Amino acid sequence: MIKCEFSKTYTSDKRAFTLNIQTSFKQKAINVIFGPSGAGKTSLLRLISGLDQIDEGIVKANHIYWENTSKKKRTSIAQRNIAYVFQDYGLFPNMTVLNNLKFVKKKLNQELLNDVIATLEIKHLLMTKPNELSGGQKQRVALARALVQQPDLLLLDEPLTAIDEVLRHKLQSYLITLQKKYQFTVIMVTHSLQEVLKIAHHVCVMNHGEVIDQGTTAILLSKNPDNTLKGTVLHINQTTVTVLVGVQQILVNKSQILDTDYTQGQIIRILIQNNLT
Amino acid sequence: MELEPLYLTFKLAAITTFLLFFIAIPLCYWLVQTRSKFKPIIETIVSMPLVLPPTVLGFYFLVFLGPNHFLGSWLQNTFGIQLVFSFTGLIVASIIYSLPFMVHPIQAGLSSLPKSYTETAQLMGKSRFLILSKVLLPNIKPAILTGIVLTFAHTIGEFGVVLMIGGNIPEKTKVASIAIYDEVEALNYTAANQYSLILLGISFAVLLSVYLINGGYLKRVVR
Numbered sequence: 001m002i003k004c005e006f007s008k009t010y011t012s013d014k015r016a017f018t019l020n021i022q023t024s025f026k027q028k029a030i031n032v033i034f035g036p037s038g039a040g041k042t043s044l045l046r047l048i049s050g051l052d053q054i055d056e057g058i059v060k061a062n063h064i065y066w067e068n069t070s071k072k073k074r075t076s077i078a079q080r081n082i083a084y085v086f087q088d089y090g091l092f093p094n095m096t097v098l099n100n101l102k103f104v105k106k107k108l109n110q111e112l113l114n115d116v117i118a119t120l121e122i123k124h125l126l127m128t129k130p131n132e133l134s135g136g137q138k139q140r141v142a143l144a145r146a147l148v149q150q151p152d153l154l155l156l157d158e159p160l161t162a163i164d165e166v167l168r169h170k171l172q173s174y175l176i177t178l179q180k181k182y183q184f185t186v187i188m189v190t191h192s193l194q195e196v197l198k199i200a201h202h203v204c205v206m207n208h209g210e211v212i213d214q215g216t217t218a219i220l221l222s223k224n225p226d227n228t229l230k231g232t233v234l235h236i237n238q239t240t241v242t243v244l245v246g247v248q249q250i251l252v253n254k255s256q257i258l259d260t261d262y263t264q265g266q267i268i269r270i271l272i273q274n275n276l277t
Numbered sequence: 278m279e280l281e282p283l284y285l286t287f288k289l290a291a292i293t294t295f296l297l298f299f300i301a302i303p304l305c306y307w308l309v310q311t312r313s314k315f316k317p318i319i320e321t322i323v324s325m326p327l328v329l330p331p332t333v334l335g336f337y338f339l340v341f342l343g344p345n346h347f348l349g350s351w352l353q354n355t356f357g358i359q360l361v362f363s364f365t366g367l368i369v370a371s372i373i374y375s376l377p378f379m380v381h382p383i384q385a386g387l388s389s390l391p392k393s394y395t396e397t398a399q400l401m402g403k404s405r406f407l408i409l410s411k412v413l414l415p416n417i418k419p420a421i422l423t424g425i426v427l428t429f430a431h432t433i434g435e436f437g438v439v440l441m442i443g444g445n446i447p448e449k450t451k452v453a454s455i456a457i458y459d460e461v462e463a464l465n466y467t468a469a470n471q472y473s474l475i476l477l478g479i480s481f482a483v484l485l486s487v488y489l490i491n492g493g494y495l496k497r498v499v500r
Binding site: 049051077078079080082083084086088089090092093094103104105149 | 391393394396397398399400401402411412415416
C-alpha cells in the first residue's frame with residue numbers, strides 16, 4: 001500500500017494552492033486519480049514521485065518512508081524506483097526510440113524489452129527519432145520506456161488524452177495486459193470517466209486539492225444514487241441488461257465499448273457516460 | 278604586416294572559447310536549476326561586461342592583479358603567476374569579458390528544454406553529469422554553437438581590456454586589434470588595412486554562421 005498523508009502549498013505570484021491529502025493506493029493494481037482540471041491531480045503525482053517536496057506529513061510505500069517530515073526522512077528519487085510518463089512524454093529527441101529504451105538501464109531485461117516492444121507494437125519505430133513520431137506512437141514509446149525500467153510504481157499523467165478514441169481504447173488494453181502480466185503498481189491521472197470505468201481497480205476522486213472519495217468504481221457509483229462521481233459533473237446513465245445470446249462486443253454509435261466475451265444468461269451492467277471525453 | 282598579432286589573436290580566442298565552454302556549462306546548469314535567492318546577483322555579474330566599458334574592467338584587473346595588490350602579489354609569490362602584462366592575464370581577462378556571450382545562449386537553450394527531460398532521467402537514477410552530457414547538451418547543439426561562435430568572435434574584437442591588462446608587448450600581448458591601432462598611429466595604413474580586412478572577413482563569416490544557425494539551416498545540419 002502507498003500511504004499519503006500530507007499537505008503542500010504551492011505559491012506563485014498570482015495565487016496559493018494547497019493540497020491536503022489523506023489517501024492510500026493499492027499495490028499491484030491500477031489506481032486512478034480522477035477529478036476536474038485544477039483539482040491537484042498532477043501535483044499529487046509529483047509529490048509521490050519526490051520531484052516536488054511535501055511541506056508536512058508522510059508518504060509511505062511498503063513500510064518504507066519515502067517522506068517523513070517529522071523525522072526529517074526522505075528517500076531519494078532514484079531509490080524509489082518510479083517510472084513517470086509525463087503529459088509531454090519526455091522522450092529524448094537526440095536519441096532514437098531504441099536508444100531511449102536502452103538509456104533507462106545499463107543491463108536491460110532483454111525478455112521484457114522484447115515483450116514490451118511486441119505488445120506495444122513499436123518494433124518498426126525503433127530506429128526513428130521521437131520528433132518523427134505521431135502522438136499515439138510517442139505515447140506507446142513513452143509507456144515502453146517506463147516499463148523497461150521495471151518500476152515498482154508507474155505514474156501516468158494523463159497519457160492518453162491527446163489521441164483519438166480508437167487508439168485510446170487500444171492503449172488502455174495494452175496497459176491492462178501489461179499490468180496484469182508484470183504486476184506493477186500504477187497510479188494514473190485522468191479526467192476521463194471512460195478511462196476510470198475501463199481500467200481502474202481503485203479510484204481516488206479529487207477536487208480543490210483534496211481527496212473527496214475513494215474505493216472501487218462499483219462502490220463509488222453505488223454510493224452515489226444519481227450515478228455521478230462526487231464533485232464531478234459527469235453524469236452516467238446506468239442500465240442492467242441480460243445477455244440473450246453470446247456477444248463479443250457491444251457497439252454504441254459505432255464505437256466499441258465492451259470487448260470481452262459475454263455468455264448467454266449473464267447479467268451485465270452498462271454505464272453510459274453522456275459526454276465521453 | 279606581421280603575422281604574430283594574428284596568431285596571438287586566434288590563439289587567445291581559441292583558448293578563451295575552450296576554457297569558457299567548460300566554465301559556462303556547469304554555471305548555466307546551476308542557473309537553470311537553482312531556486313537560490315543569489316541567482317539574480319550571479320546573473321547580474323555574468324551580464325556586467327555587456328554594459329561596462331572595457332576600460333573599467335581592464336582598470337580593475339590592472340589594480341587587483343598588479344604586484345601592488347594583495348591578490349596579484351599572492352599569485353606571483355605563491356604560484357609564480359604574473360597576470361598583468363602577460364598572455365595568461367589576457368586569457369583570464371578575456372574569459373570574464375566574454376562570459377555573457379557564452380553563458381546567455383547556453384542558458385537560454387537549457388531553459389527552453391522541457392523539465393520532463395531532466396526529471397525523467399532523474400527518476401531513472403542518472404547522475405547530473407550523465408543528464409547534462411547525454412540528454413540536455415545534445416538537445417541544445419545550436420545554442421552551444423551560437424555561444425562558441427559569439428565568444429570566439431567577441432574575443433577577436435577585444436581592444437580596451439586587452440590594452441589595459443596586456444599592454445602592447447610584441448609576440449606576447451600585441452593582438453591584431455592593437456596592431457591596427459599601432460599601424461594607424463605610425464601612419465602605416467596599408468598594414469592597418471590588411472589586419473582590418475582579415476578581421477572584417479572573419480567577423481563576417483562567424484556572424485553569418487550565427488544567423489544561419491538562428492535561421493534553422495545549421496540547426497538541421499548539426500542534428
